[in-house]
Amino acid sequence: MTVQTPRVATSASAFDTNELVLNMGPQHPSTHGVLRVVLRLDGERVVHADCVIGYIHRGVEKLCENRDWTQIILLTDRMDYVAAASSNLGYCEAVEKLMQVEVPRRARYIRTILAELQRIASHCLWLGTHAMDIGAMTVLLYAFREREHVLDLFEEYCGARLTYNSMRVGGLPLDIPSGWDKKVLAFCDLMEPKLEEYEQLLTNNRIWLQRTRNIGVISGEEATAIGLSGPPLRGSGVLRDLRKDEPNAAYEEFDFDIPLGTKGDTYDRYLIRMEEFRQSIRIIRQAITGLPEGPVMGKVPRLLKPPAGETYHAIESPKGEIGYFLVSDGRSTNPYRFRVRPPSFCNLQALSRLVKGHLVADVVALIGTIDIVLGEVDR
Numbered sequence: 001m002t003v004q005t006p007r008v009a010t011s012a013s014a015f016d017t018n019e020l021v022l023n024m025g026p027q028h029p030s031t032h033g034v035l036r037v038v039l040r041l042d043g044e045r046v047v048h049a050d051c052v053i054g055y056i057h058r059g060v061e062k063l064c065e066n067r068d069w070t071q072i073i074l075l076t077d078r079m080d081y082v083a084a085a086s087s088n089l090g091y092c093e094a095v096e097k098l099m100q101v102e103v104p105r106r107a108r109y110i111r112t113i114l115a116e117l118q119r120i121a122s123h124c125l126w127l128g129t130h131a132m133d134i135g136a137m138t139v140l141l142y143a144f145r146e147r148e149h150v151l152d153l154f155e156e157y158c159g160a161r162l163t164y165n166s167m168r169v170g171g172l173p174l175d176i177p178s179g180w181d182k183k184v185l186a187f188c189d190l191m192e193p194k195l196e197e198y199e200q201l202l203t204n205n206r207i208w209l210q211r212t213r214n215i216g217v218i219s220g221e222e223a224t225a226i227g228l229s230g231p232p233l234r235g236s237g238v239l240r241d242l243r244k245d246e247p248n249a250a251y252e253e254f255d256f257d258i259p260l261g262t263k264g265d266t267y268d269r270y271l272i273r274m275e276e277f278r279q280s281i282r283i284i285r286q287a288i289t290g291l292p293e294g295p296v297m298g299k300v301p302r303l304l305k306p307p308a309g310e311t312y313h314a315i316e317s318p319k320g321e322i323g324y325f326l327v328s329d330g331r332s333t334n335p336y337r338f339r340v341r342p343p344s345f346c347n348l349q350a351l352s353r354l355v356k357g358h359l360v361a362d363v364v365a366l367i368g369t370i371d372i373v374l375g376e377v378d379r
Contacts, residue, residue, distance in 0.1 A: 018042055019040050019041060019042055019047060020040070020041045020042075021038065021039070021040055021041075022038075022039045022040075022041055022360070023036060023037075023038055023039075024036070024037040024038075024039055024363065025037055026052075026055050033056070033372070033373065033374025033375070033377075034055035034056055034374055035051065035052075035053065035055075035367070035372070035374055035377070036051070036052035036053075036055070037049055037050070037051055037052070037351070037363065037367075038050040038051075038052060039355075039360065039363065041360060044359050044360055044361075045357060045358070045359060046355045046356055046357065046358055046359070046360065046362075046363065047356070048352065048356065049351060049352045049355045049356070049363070050352065051348055051351055051352070053345075053348075053374070053377050053378055054378050055374070055378065056374055056375060056378045057378040057379065058078070058378070058379065059379075060075055060078065060079060060340075060379040061338050061339060061340060061379060063075055064335065064338040065334060065335055065336070065337065065338050066334060067334060068303070068304065068333040068334055069095055069169060069304040069305075069306070069333065069334070069335065070168070070169065070304060072091065072335070072338070073088055073091060073092065073165055073167065073168070073169075074163075074165050076088055076090075076091045077162075077163035077164060077165055078163060078375060079340065079342060079373075079375055079376040079379055080317065080319065080322070080342070080344065080373045080375060080376040081162060081163060081373065081375050082121070082122050082125050082162075082373055083118050083119075083121075083122040083317055083318045083319065083373075084118070084162065084163050084164045084165075084166070085114045085115060085117070085118040085154070085164050085166050085167070086115055086118050086119075086122075086315065086317035086318060086322065087317070087322065088164065088165065088166055088167040089111055089114070089115055089167055089248070089249065089315060090313065090314065090315040090317065090322050090323070090324055091324050092167045092168065092169050092170075093248055093249075093313050093315065094311060094312075094313035094324035094326050095169045095304070095306065095326065096169060096170065097311050097313050098306045098307075098309060098310075098311045098326055098328060099169070099300070099304070099306045099307070101169065101170050101298055101299075101300055102298055103170060103171050103298050104171055104294050104295045104296060104297065104298055105250070105292050105294060106175075106291065106292050106293065106294040106295065106296055107171035107172050107295070107296040107297065107298070108249050108250040109249075109250045109287050109290070109291050109292060110172055110175075110176060110287075110291070110296065111167065111172070111249045111250070112249040112250045112251060112254070112283065112287050113184065113284055113287045113288065114154075114157070114166060114167075115249060115315075116280040116281075116283050116284050116287075117150050117153060117154070117184070117280075117284065118150075118318065119276065119280045119318045120146075120147075120150055120191065120277060120280050120281070121147050121150040121151065121154075122318035122319070122371075123273050123276060123277055123280075123318060124143040124144065124146055124147035124150070125143070125144075125147060126273065126318075126368070126371045127139060127143045127198065127273070127274075128140035128141075128142075128143035128144050128147075129368060130270075130365070130368035130369065130371075131143075131201075131202060131208075133364045133365060133367075133368045134207075134208065134211045134212075134364070134365050134368075135207065135211075136201065136202060136205075136208065138201060139198060139201055139202060142194065142197060142198060142201075143198070146190070146191055146194050149187050149190065149191075150187070153180070153183060153184060153187065154166070156177055156180060156183070157174075157176060157177065157180060158173070158174075168297065169300055169304060170297055170298040170299070170300035171295070171296050171297035171298050172296040172297065173297075174296070175296045181288050181291065184284060184288055185284075185285065185288055188281045188284055188285055191277070191281060192278070192281060195274065195277050195278065198274070199274065202270070203271075203274075209267065211266075211362070211365055212265065212266040212267040212270060212365065212369075213265060213266075213267045214263070214265050215265055215266045215267075215358060215362050215365060215366065216265055216266045216354040216355070216358070216362070216365075216366045216369060217263060217264050217265045218232075218236055218264045218350060218353060218354060219236060219264055220233075220236040220237045220238045220264065222236075222353065223236040223238060223264065223350070224238055226346075226349050226350045226353065227346045227349060228320070228346065228347055228350055229320030229321035229343050229346060229347065230316070230317070230318070230319050230320025230321065230343055230347070230371075231269050231272045231273050231276065231319075231320070231371070232269055232320070232347050232350065232369070232370050232371075233320070234258065234259065234260055234261060234272050235260075235261035235264055235265075235268040235269035235271075235272045236261060236264035236268075237260055237261055237262060237264065238260075239258060239260060241258045241316055242314055242315055242316040242321060243256075243315075243316045244258060246314070248313075248315050249315075250287065251283075253286075253290075254282075254283050254286045254287065255282075255286065256279045256282050256283050257275075257279055258279075259271070259272050259275035259276065259279070260272070266365055266366065266369040269369045269370075270369070273371075303333060304333065305328075305330070305331075305332075305333055306326075306328040306330070307328065307330050308328055308329055308330030308331075309327075309328060309330075310325070310326065310327040310328070310337075311325070311326055312324070312325045312326075313326075314341065317343060318371075319343040319344055319347065319371050319372070319373070319376075320343030320344075320346070320347055321341065321343055321346075322340070322341065322342060322343055323340070323341035324338075324339070324340060324341075325337070325338075325339040325340075325341070326338060326339075340379065342376040342377065342379065343376070344371075344372040344373050344374075344376040344377045345376065345377045345379075347370045347371075347372065348370065348372050348377055350370060351366065351367065351370065354366045354369075354370070
């Protein structure tokens with residue numbers, strides 16, 4: 001039998017100065033909210049990273065368990081507040097699935113239009129802030145210029161520019177205003193050439209390439225194992241988009257492509273989202289030109305009381321898969337259990353893996369490439 005002598009810490013190992021612990025955040029302009037990242041550094045290289053979250057935890061899930069099914073729509077706005085329409089859509093469809101409610105075809109078309117407009121607005125915010133984090137200030141101004149057009153369209157439709165409360169269980173609270181569809185088409189015509197402007201500034205820019213190519217590489221197997229979804233997953237070459245795999249709203253009636261990356265680096269994730277702009281415009285045009293006549297609200301009672309049971313429903317939000325798990329006891333007007341699978345929270349799990357071995361300066365770019373919103377992470 002071999003007896004191993006316990007190691008006694010020498011003065012050199014006890015006071016090892018090779019690694020430095022650095023706190024990034026929670027008050028930091030590039031963490032996209034109150035996120036704290038504890039970095040362990042060897043010189044300028046990141047050895048390990050821990051994310052500390054919860055600074056804006058509001059207990060949204062428990063709040064929802066003490067609201068009726070309609071009041072909850074308002075609270076879903078407050079999670080991913082830069083893609084509120086997507087959160088509204090996922091929740092309303094989950095309740096409709098639980099109640100087996102049929103949504104009118106016109107309402108499903110308008111929901112699709114709103115969801116894709118929301119995707120464009122969310123990607124504009126991502127592109128502007130991501131580029132600014134790396135040092136490209138002009139793109140921020142350009143992207144926010146186009147985002148304003150989308151916010152104007154939402155304001156005309158529902159009266160709000162950020163937290164929309166734009167959908168109801170069974171359909172929509174109101175039909176589109178007169179001439180709104182023509183304004184949406186005009187925006188699509190405006191947006192396409194603007195995408196070329198963004199790409200002229202970034203896609204072949206030498207500095208942009210140096211800061212994004214081969215930075216934060218993650219394979220499809222690793223991305224799947226971690227639980228990534230949305231552009232970060234498709235950037236690694238994994239073909240999964242719930243609009244195709246599990247169609248909701250009216251997506252099964254439209255023709256569009258799912259862009260895929262090959263290397264799984266920050267540059268691929270950038271290219272994925274740039275192509276998603278174009279595919280969103282393509283979907284919107286098909287939905288506007290084929291918009292059917294009819295009601296926008298199905299037959300649902302004024303006071304919702306789903307039958308006893310449970311359901312899980314997920315949709316493809318701009319940031320990835322957002323899912324709702326709902327439990328009804330069949331007696332109360334409130335859900336017995338309300339649980340959210342937020343894409344920002346799940347995608348944030350990859351940050352430690354992405355930053356390992358890279359420079360401190362790359363951490364900012366890698367937080368931007370997974371596109372998180374802390375309101376959705378902390379809930």
